[in-house]
Amino acid sequence: MNDVTFKIEAGECVAIIGPSGAGKSTLTRLLVRAADPIDGTIRLEGCPLTEDTLASLRSAVCYVPQHPVLFLGSIRENLRYANPHANIDEMYRATQALQLPAVIDNLPQGLDAPLGPGAASLSGGERQRLALARSLLRKSAAIVLDEATSALDAPTERMVLASLAQFRMHQTMIVVSHRIKSGPGREGQRGPAMRATLSPQALIRRYTHNPPSIARCLMPRIVR
Numbered sequence: 001m002n003d004v005t006f007k008i009e010a011g012e013c014v015a016i017i018g019p020s021g022a023g024k025s026t027l028t029r030l031l032v033r034a035a036d037p038i039d040g041t042i043r044l045e046g047c048p049l050t051e052d053t054l055a056s057l058r059s060a061v062c063y064v065p066q067h068p069v070l071f072l073g074s075i076r077e078n079l080r081y082a083n084p085h086a087n088i089d090e091m092y093r094a095t096q097a098l099q100l101p102a103v104i105d106n107l108p109q110g111l112d113a114p115l116g117p118g119a120a121s122l123s124g125g126e127r128q129r130l131a132l133a134r135s136l137l138r139k140s141a142a143i144v145l146d147e148a149t150s151a152l153d154a155p156t157e158r159m160v161l162a163s164l165a166q167f168r169m170h171q172t173m174i175v176v177s178h179r180i181k182s183g184p185g186r187e188g189q190r191g192p193a194m195r196a197t198l199s200p201q202a203l204i205r206r207y208t209h210n211p212p213s214i215a216r217c218l219m220p221r222i223v224r
Contacts, residue, residue, distance in 0.1 A: 001026050004040075010141075013165055013173045024176045028146040031174070032063045062140040066147035068131030070119040075104060076111040078130065083137040094136040097163040098129040099156075124151035132160065142172035149177075 001023040008014050018024050029035045030042055033049055042049045049057060062082075070078055079091050086094075091111065095101055103126055107113035119127050128151050135143055143164075149157045165173060 008172060008174065010045075010172055011170050013175070015175045015177065017177055019178055024178070025146060028063070028144055028174075028176055031144055032061055033057055060141045062135045062138045062143045064131055064135050064143065064145050064148040066128075066150050068127060068148070070115055070122075070127060070130065072115065072117065074109070074112045074114050075107075075130065078115065079111075079134050079137060082134045083139070086137045090137060094133040094167075095130075097136060097167050098133045098160060099163075100126070100129055100133055103129075125153075125156065128152065129160065132164065136164070136167055140171070142174065143168060144174045144176070146176045147178070 004023075004027070016024060016027065026035075030037055033054060036050060044052065044057070044060070071081065076091065079094065080086050083090075092101070095104060103122070104110055104113070107121075113121075115121060119130070122130065128148060132145075132148060145164075149160055152160060161175065
């Protein structure tokens with residue numbers, strides 16, 4: 001990945017889009033310091049990430065991958081992994097935002113239902129939604145979604161992203177996807193403030209702005 005430069009303001013919702021091999025996963029690994037750049041600098045609030053501790057960065061940034069890790073315990077225990085002090089009301093609001101109550105209510109033990117190895121009792125989309133609900137219980141300043149909705153159909157994906165954006169209205173959200181969404185959120189909803197497209201060569205860095213709605217995007221032009 002070469003010549004990648006962009007800036008995300010605190011509280012922005014940003015979509016980073018590109019085909020397979022463009023460097024999206026590499027970018028997310030750099031953002032959460034699963035790897036460090038060989039050259040160049042990534043800064044958080046003006047300070048290089050490498051000057052901060054990993055523990056501090058992990059508390060500030062919540063990362064949700066395409067294939068989330070769910071544990072052998074119950075749904076309740078998996079949710080509380082993000083916040084051991086989360087109460088039942090907070091867990092309900094988080095699961096409701098991801099439309100999970102119907103799934104949980106169909107399980108014999110509800111929130112206390114054991115997930116088993118690999119959470120095989122849930123579908124791929126349900127596993128992703130549970131991981132996203134868990135992320136809502138974190139009190140992080142930013143969330144990075146790395147293809148975290150890839151197993152969802154288009155209508156469910158739009159609903160999930162809208163719910164996440166509303167739930168995290170004042171927090172920074174970075175959504176990484178290989179799919180170009182059909183359009184921004186509805187009028188009055190919080191949508192991407194910037195849409196950046198990665199190519200195997202570089203980041204597309206020029207944008208146009210349509211100011212009437214916060215749900216409008218800064219759409220990229222191709223830079224050769």
